[in-house]
Amino acid sequence: MIEFDNVTKQYDDGTVAIEDISFEVEEGTTTVLVGPSGCGKTTTMKLVNRLIEPTEGTVYFEGTDIEQKDEIELRRDVGYVIQEIGLFDHMTVRENVATVPKLKGWDDDRIRERVRELLELMDLPVEEYGDQHPTELSGGQRQRVGVARALAADPDVMLMDEPFGALDPITRAELQDEFLDIQAELDVTILFVTHSVEEALKMGDRIAIFDVGELVQYDTPQNVLENPKNDFVRDFIGQDRELKKLQVTPVRKVMYETNGERLPDVDPVAPSDTAQIALSRLLETDAGRLPVARDGEVVGVVEEADLRGTSDPTRGSI
């Protein structure tokens, strides 16, 4: 849906922010750009809504060179959450969220309905928060308004530049989870920037790992973890690679059928829980194995060897 074709960006002062980058963001997926500060993530993202023009190479949007597109139209069709949130403090929360629909000339009723719906979704009921100014909100609430504003005109593509940066870890994790839920319901292609590997692994269908100015590896989270392309990627992932693997693996993928055997009487895990949670539970209970249950009904079993990936091949995999 969005394709970077040998794109280079050199700023006027001579800084080469990105050099010869090629990758494609597939429709309906979340692609995360991750890398150290100053490696060119924001630059790459701004090429998509033409806040920056490439020095060399081409960016395609649904097969069309974006330079052929009207930049104002393009931007109104692409949701944008800027790195510093960039809320309009002189407007109310309601007016902030209504910005793009208004620019697009939606009628008032439709805008009102959409704003209500989005603020509801973001857990900021319009009756309570609609007429407040962003300065009256907490950091987490401001981030939510930023996301709601970007989603307002039903964009097909969202650019999110460290949307949950500058938040405490708990609020951050909460917003990530909420956003994953929301995203599952929306049919939207997302380009997401972060400098945190954990966030990248959690949010991304695909991850683009940047070193200064270059794209080092573009792959699924699993593949990045299993086959890091070089030492830079290995270092970037960190020492706890195995734990991170568990973090991106759902229990569903490693569990086995029960053969009616007796299962230990411990709290079950859900198929959608991460393998990391299963491991933690195993360490807690020393039961050796855990039931996996969906809606109270046992659907499988998981043991330590399954998490390690060395389980008995004769057992029935699901």
Next chain:
Amino acid sequence: MVSAPPELALVPLLEIALAPLGIFEELPGAYDFITSNWSQFLHHLWTHIKLVLVSELLAILVAVPLGIAATRFPRAKPTIKGFGNTAQTIPTLAIIFLMLPVTGIGFVTAVAGLFVYALLPILTNTIAGIEDVEDGVVEAARGMGMTDTEVLRKIELPKAIPVIFAGIRTSSVIGVGTAYLAFFVGGGGLGTWVLQGIKLYNMEMAIAGAVPGALLAITLDSGFALLERYLGGDAQQSDDLVSA
């Protein structure tokens, strides 16, 4: 912020200079002078208000668009700022005497002098107010698909309003003081009584002209603060800027 021009100092200085002569003892006399010359007083006051408001309005009409232009066209900015600074450094009297051959003696010449003098605070603050809008906010607005005009109208100007109004308020207070000089070119105003009073050693008359000027300055300042609130600005913010 812009430092007060020498003329502004005229009113308070005059009062300080007159204080040892017993300004407070003269106040009741000045009050009587006003009441017994009521229609003349209203005439001078009204002329004074017109001088300030007309020159101020013209200055706003010129300085705000110029300030906006300076932020749109970075290359024109030094020229525009230079223009404002030059206008400020020419003494009001010099402007007035330059204008004399063209517009003759009277209201128009006085307004012209006041106008030139009122430009700089408004111009500087318009530029500063727009430039002070956070880059992130402007970038967000552009990224959401606002055209340059929309960014200016919906984001930059509303955010700059407190700063622009601080400039207007500063400039109008200065204008009230400077308008005392209008008398010299036959522009009338409260200066008539002050300067005649001094000349005739009639302190009651001089004070009857000076004190209402101070009240007028305060009234105008509050008036613009009200207007600003009406326009949706945060007058408290520009209060802070004015007194800063």
